[in-house]
Amino acid sequence: MTRVHGDEFDVARILPKPPGSSERKLGWEKLKNLGNFNHNVATLTSRDGELIVKRRGTTQDPGEFIPCEFCYGFFQSHLLWKHVRKCLLKPVDAGDVASSDAVANGRLLLEAANPVATSADVDLKHTVLKSMRSWQVLSRTISF
Ligand SMILES: [Zn+2]
Numbered sequence: 082m083t084r085v086h087g088d089e090f091d092v093a094r095i096l097p098k099p100p101g102s103s104e105r106k107l108g109w110e111k112l113k114n115l116g117n118f119n120h121n122v123a124t125l126t127s128r129d130g131e132l133i134v135k136r137r138g139t140t141q142d143p144g145e146f147i148p149c150e151f152c153y154g155f156f157q158s159h160l161l162w163k164h165v166r167k168c169l170l171k172p173v174d175a176g177d178v179a180s181s182d183a184v185a186n187g188r189l190l191l192e193a194a195n196p197v198a199t200s201a202d203v204d205l206k207h208t209v210l211k212s213m214r215s216w217q218v219l220s221r222t223i224s225f
Pocket of ligand 1: 164165
């Protein structure tokens, strides 16, 4: 008899043994990005401190940086779609993401994380919640 729960299947898929696999490295990468994401949200909220970004662009305007909805890394908004297209943490079934969607979803991710957020499109919010749920799955898999 094969015992496979949904969660166990995810663990098996995301974190195949042995440790040191690329999936595990990506898990740590996302964990690091999420830490930076939280730091950046606090920075943007207080408008004080420095943003931690994946790639420094030509602008020094913190408002120009948007997080990737898949890996939580911060990118200059006009470069975000390029990253999202090849983001290693994008689920295989996510398909292509339009550049405007990449920025909109990233902004929404920021809004959802920001305690003073006031408005959000319901459909997009659903996307964010879905992506946060998949993060929770991932965080469970790397906690042991
Ligand atoms: Zn990404």
